[in-house]
């Protein structure tokens with residue numbers, strides 16, 4: 339059986355490794371010159387590199403790590419990074435672990451298991467046997483924890499965190515990561531559930547960040563015998579009589595395959611790579627409504643010296659600049675209303691050169707700044723002026739906690755959601771190929787009838803990647819689960 343895997347991000351690489359290890363003839367195709375996609379470390383200014391468009395690799399799924407034995411391919415973990423929390427007019431503090439109620443410790447293992455298991459099959463006539471395990475796991479939490487989980491998950495993260503954290507700045511710092519990939523601010527109902535999922539996903543970070551995850555996955559796929567082709571974008575998945583026959587590359591080359599597993603995003607795969615004429619109406623109807631609105635930007639800064647916020651004795655590796663939850667919600671309001679950020683901009687920052695000085699020239703530094711609230715569809719679009727305003731907002735935020743930061747900047751790269759769409763082909767500029775929301779999770783991710791990776795109405799086509807269950811992040815789990823589903827037929 340010959341399988342084409344489309345996409346060279348962590349999930350594509352993980353899928354290729356699993357399929358090749360099972361003896362399939364696998365060809366992975368990706369348009370970029372360097373495999374890894376947003377996870378690859380790239381030079382963004384002469385002499386300055388980041389370790390991946392996203393800075394952290396603490397979400398690497400235990401599933402991918404163990405299924406592919408990534409430790410044998412050079413992957414090592416480091417201890418959790420200290421996060422320095424800054425807010426204007428107050429001394430910085432080191433963020434400790436969240437003081438969540440004891441319930442959380444008991445519930446996370448249950449949630450963690452759901453994140454490495456296939457999505458439940460809820461189609462008519464499906465066997466109920468696979469549902470017994472999760473149902474028993476839930477029941478075993480006991481009545482009190484079950485009820486508390488059912489109470490907490492639909493809450494807003496602002497309301498829930500306020501129950502156990504008195505300091506609003508610390509509260510904001512804890513809730514910020516949970517909102518990545520969601521179309522909501524801290525007062526959005528169900529955002530507490532997203533924080534629980536985020537905590538369940540998180541583990542020890544990988545040494546070398548996402549770029550190191552990519553290197554290990556690439557080694558696993560290559561040593562299993564997969565052919566990895568960079569610089570090979572796919573323009574079409576070909577069908578004959580509704581069944582997959584292969585792909586046509588952007589170069590015009592055709593490749594025959596008995597199965598195609600795509601990790602480019604479910605909506606893009608079905609709406610763009612399969613011809614609209616050939617996509618069965620039921621599948622088309624299900625995928626068309628998937629929401630995929632980018633709400634985050636990234637700015638890379640090349641600095642002449644380290645960023646040291648006022649009150650810090652040394653350059654921190656991770657910094658979160660936040661205001662109280664109200665300020666986060668206001669920043670979200672700008673996204674909601676399609677406006678450029680109007681006031682104080684919360685930021686999530688990595689300074690990877692603290693751990694790895696080789697990423698920049700001697701004594702100089704890299705800042706990888708995530709702007710958690712930046713709409714894809716701002717009024718007037720992302721013009722050059724709008725991009726300058728975004729950069730200026732980032733620099734003002736940095737100045738507010740580290741006066742002089744602006745003068746350290748010797749180079750920059752601004753990636754608005756629109757740039758992320760154009761440069762990386764991310765559907766809607768959305769970082770995980772589909773918003774996280776109750777109706778786009780688990781058996782509904784990406785949509786009803788598609789969560790188990792198989793596209794029933796297009797035999798031979800399989801969906802993997804972060805737009806599918808278990809959703810986002812660098813886990814590789816979406817690729818592993820899709821590959822296993824394909825192998826199981």
Ligand SMILES: Cc1cc2nc3c(=O)[nH]c(=O)nc-3n(C[C@H](O)[C@H](O)[C@H](O)COP(=O)(O)OP(=O)(O)OC[C@H]3O[C@@H](n4cnc5c(N)ncnc54)[C@H](O)[C@@H]3O)c2cc1C
Nearest residue numbers: 345346347348349350375392571572602769803804811812
């Ligand atoms: C700004 C930003 C911040 C992020 N922050 C974090 C973070 O802090 N922590 C974290 O864990 N994750 C973060 N992520 C998410 C992370 O990038 C993803 O989890 C990870 O990349 C998932 O990998 P994937 O393989 O599913 O998808 P992708 O990495 O998107 O890979 C998709 C692949 O499909 C390819 N492709 C697209 N079109 C075609 C085509 N026509 N033909 C062939 N190939 C095609 C792409 O080129 C790419 O190789 C962030 C993402 C972004 C964009």
